[in-house]
Amino acid sequence: MSDFSLAMNLLFGSVHLILMAMAIPSIIYALYLLRKIANK
Structure with a gap:
């Protein structure tokens, strides 16, 4: 039992x-995409 x-x-x-x-x-990657969207 302990092994399991x-x-x-x-x-x-x-x-x-x-x-x-x-x-x-x-x-x-999500933070990078959010910054790209915010910079537009």
Whole structure:
């Protein structure tokens, strides 16, 4: 049981890291688009 819960924790941890790594560039890109729209 402990091995299973450890595997699940590793799985959710890696998914969380991937989501964070994907969210940061998309936030930067969204801010860039907003500035382009505002400069018009």
